[in-house]
Amino acid sequence: MKRILCALCCFAATALAQQNTCPSLESGVEAEVLRVRVAKDDLGAFRAVGDKALSALRLCPQSARLWYLAARSAEVLESPSNGQAFAAEGGLNRIVADALSHAPSSAPAATVAARVQGSSSLARKALALDPNYQPARRALAELLAKEGAIDEALRLASAKTPSGPMHLTRAHVLLAAKRPAEAVAEARKIMTPGEPDELSPTVEMYRDKQEVLGFALLDLQKTAEARKALRAAAAAGSVAAQRYLAK
């Protein structure tokens, strides 16, 4: 009986300590998230976000927000670091899988997983979890467009007050629908640096805008303009643009 009481006391004490520690650890990670907005090297700041989130998750594995931040940081840094940023923690796929299993009700975590795994069913699940979460809507639209479901993709990407990220999604869908002139028009509506609808490095929207512009202009046979956009995309880290230019 004494042993059971002791074990219960220990368990209660640990749970109490975690209750006190987790909000503090989460605040530490949120301070890094705030720094992303003003850091000169905002891409590098994602490393601090990811490192601190992963470290905090050892004590607070129930925090959906921390799982999202860990997964999102790993996603953002995958290409710039050649997969090395979080290799010691199992890498992008492992972190995303863990986020999905520990935070199954998190629309942001499911959205990251949908993009990383290229899964429209995960994106659909993310949108069902939170129908107002725009990154989930955009992820689903872009993945459906890749699968050829253009009508549904366009329907998802039509918003009453479209944001920069939604213009980008529409441009991607229109390019996939082989409507390059409309894709160009949509991409040109994106202001950079703009306000992302998800925690993102500034370069992301600029890079993706130039990339979609470049490939849409290529489809329109405007080679010189297309190459200019693709050079800008490549310089900003677009692997697709780099591959095209290398040819």
Place this chain on the structure above:
Amino acid sequence: MANFGKYANLSKHGWTEKTATQVIAIGQNAHIGLWGGGPAGEDLIVKATDPSICVTHEEPSNKAYAHWRHFLITALRDGRTIITATMPSGAIWASMTAEVTGKAGVRLVFFPGERMAGTTTAGTIYVVGGHGENMKAAGGPPVGRPDRGGHTIDPTPPGNYVLGPRIHVVAPSWPTSAIPWGATLRLNAAKEAEYESPPGHWRRATGAGGVVTDAQMAFYRRGGLKPDLKRVIEEVRAYFVNPKTGLLWDTTWVWNDFGRWGWNLLRNGHGTPYFVHTTPDDEHATDQGKAVFLVNSHGCIHLVPAERDRLMNAGYLKQGVPFEVRPYTESGPP
């Protein structure tokens, strides 16, 4: 079939055709052509057998001379080495000798467009007149773009500079760089964060009128935003103070965007917007024994902290050392 030689208007100074030997004085460059390629027209890989003596970079080719590729040889230290043109398998298809002679004062040469590392356009800083040392570095991306806070991201301009003194950079146009790296922090009686700079002089960082609050307000305004002071005060406070405990996260400021040390690139004796520096996240990764991956800068030159320390301790990274930035069009070596 392939061979090294001079074509078009490449200077023949120091070149002996018969022995395929190029003599170069330390600190000088020479240009050489490579005619031909592999058996199926493959691009050959050109590099010095001993890259501490000289390095090769490929220049854009002259379209009027088909089948010729153009290389720049940069002499680094006294010695003789073979430059080879090889197939990817390693088979040597052409070779020449580079003979580097003489003495010269130390200078640094940065080739910003050598290669892609991940999504970063990365390069190398070579020590000329040393012992063949070099270090990885990343300048701005080859194509510029607008950024937050009214800043722009630009390629690092090619040209000849001189390193300014080693400093803890203070640049309030980046809010977290309004405080020098390593400054001591404390909370005052009103529980606002203060930092010490210069020693013995305390300034308030947080709250209305705090140095970082003001810098962040200005940053947002320059970026075309209309910041809410109350919200900015909260954001800035979060950098310093744990809201759950009311205590400082740390008693030392280690989030200056320019890292621990910076050297300004002086041009004609005047300062420029360009610094040679590290980033706080790379400093922290180094302190934790983690790998560092460089990313492109806003036009400055990013270094790996451990390599910065190595060249600093060797006496190459210091005030007064000439520093040349080469064009992005010079690529390689592999």
